[in-house]
Amino acid sequence: MITYFLGREQVDAYAVDLVNRLLALGEEFPTTWFLLGISGQNMAEVISRHIPDDVLAKLKVVRVACDRTQGEVEWQDPFDDVDLDKPVLLLDSAIHSGHTMLKATRALADIGAKEILTYSLVIKAGSELVPNYFGVIIGDHDRAYFLLNSIPNNRLQKTAPFGVLRVLQETDIGRTFPRTGVPSMDKISFSDLMYEKTSRGSHVYVYEHGKQLCGYVSFERRGGILFIDGLGSDQDYRGRNIGGLLMRWAENWARSHKCDSIELWALEPRIPFYRHMHFVEDGRVMNLGEEVYHLMRRRLLYNVKPEVA
Amino acid sequence: MALSFAEFKAALAKDQARLDSRQPVQGILSCTDCETPLQESVTGSRSVDDGHLCSDCYFERFGRELDEHPVMMPRALRQA
Numbered sequence: 001m002i003t004y005f006l007g008r009e010q011v012d013a014y015a016v017d018l019v020n021r022l023l024a025l026g027e028e029f030p031t032t033w034f035l036l037g038i039s040g041q042n043m044a045e046v047i048s049r050h051i052p053d054d055v056l057a058k059l060k061v062v063r064v065a066c067d068r069t070q071g072e073v074e075w076q077d078p079f080d081d082v083d084l085d086k087p088v089l090l091l092d093s094a095i096h097s098g099h100t101m102l103k104a105t106r107a108l109a110d111i112g113a114k115e116i117l118t119y120s121l122v123i124k125a126g127s128e129l130v131p132n133y134f135g136v137i138i139g140d141h142d143r144a145y146f147l148l149n150s151i152p153n154n155r156l157q158k159t160a161p162f163g164v165l166r167v168l169q170e171t172d173i174g175r176t177f178p179r180t181g182v183p184s185m186d187k188i189s190f191s192d193l194m195y196e197k198t199s200r201g202s203h204v205y206v207y208e209h210g211k212q213l214c215g216y217v218s219f220e221r222r223g224g225i226l227f228i229d230g231l232g233s234d235q236d237y238r239g240r241n242i243g244g245l246l247m248r249w250a251e252n253w254a255r256s257h258k259c260d261s262i263e264l265w266a267l268e269p270r271i272p273f274y275r276h277m278h279f280v281e282d283g284r285v286m287n288l289g290e291e292v293y294h295l296m297r298r299r300l301l302y303n304v305k306p307e308v309a
Numbered sequence: 310m311a312l313s314f315a316e317f318k319a320a321l322a323k324d325q326a327r328l329d330s331r332q333p334v335q336g337i338l339s340c341t342d343c344e345t346p347l348q349e350s351v352t353g354s355r356s357v358d359d360g361h362l363c364s365d366c367y368f369e370r371f372g373r374e375l376d377e378h379p380v381m382m383p384r385a386l387r388q389a
Binding site: 032035037038039041042044045048056057059060061062063065067074076077078079080081082094143145148149150152157158180182184185188228229230231232233238239241242243244245246247248264265266267270273275276277278293 | 310311312313314316317318320321324325328329334335336337338348350351352355356357358359364365367368369370371372373374375376378379380381382
């Protein structure tokens, strides 16, 4: 995964170019701008700084919201005074799947807009919509940071315990394994995990707090899927989000290695939790008599469809 | 009537100030657990059955589940 940083100068340069191209349209210059989300609004504000005052005075703005999961377009401002026979500009700052902008263009067409210019500063290569003007194409797994007051650091957790997340080492063999309280899991040893790491190429990380190894996660990359083989934390650390931290690292690792989804085997009684967290059942079931496992999968990026094994 | 650009800029400044102080803004989802306004690249925004969560809250929910129900694929153990 590549992270692109666009500083203020770069964003301004793209804005200047867009303004010049729009002004060159002459009579076709779009005098009504539909701005998608707060990111579209912030981009429009930057672009507007390069527009002559007399042109800016004639611009009308309509803010548009679209809930990605519900798929409904909401016009946040009335626009009964807008002439939809004239060109309009639909603007966003970053397009991922293209679905939101596509919905918005269809919604505009439905209400009578004929000439709909579209712009986004950043688009992902797999976007289903290609705007009329765009600045930068990035890969589907990549991300771009721009127009942010602060850039978020990657982080494992918000609060203590602050330990060290590291790769399993040979010196861990023989050390006390985290007691999860699950009898079958508490039979595992670091020797077992080292064997899997060495023989299967599993990635095994442990969380070390002080001198205690209080959690572990083991996963394998299978094409575009990160399969989580095991994840557990010591009962003494209950309520301290060690498991969440380990899952977070697994996802970060997955994204940085261009995985599309995460999979794990969940015990049947836990399926409601995973469905709640928007995992879906793959369909594969492992019936071991007393325990029935279901393979659960969650896609990592909404713009990338998971590959199916 | 649609906004003039001056009106839009004033509204944007107000919304941005609300976002900076973690107050809800119309058209922007808030985290179901901590009510932080969600911005994809800043807070993360993950859909779950009861709404949307910021990344921090998503992994905290997961952590509570994993405390009680760790993940383990059945295997034959060497028990070394």
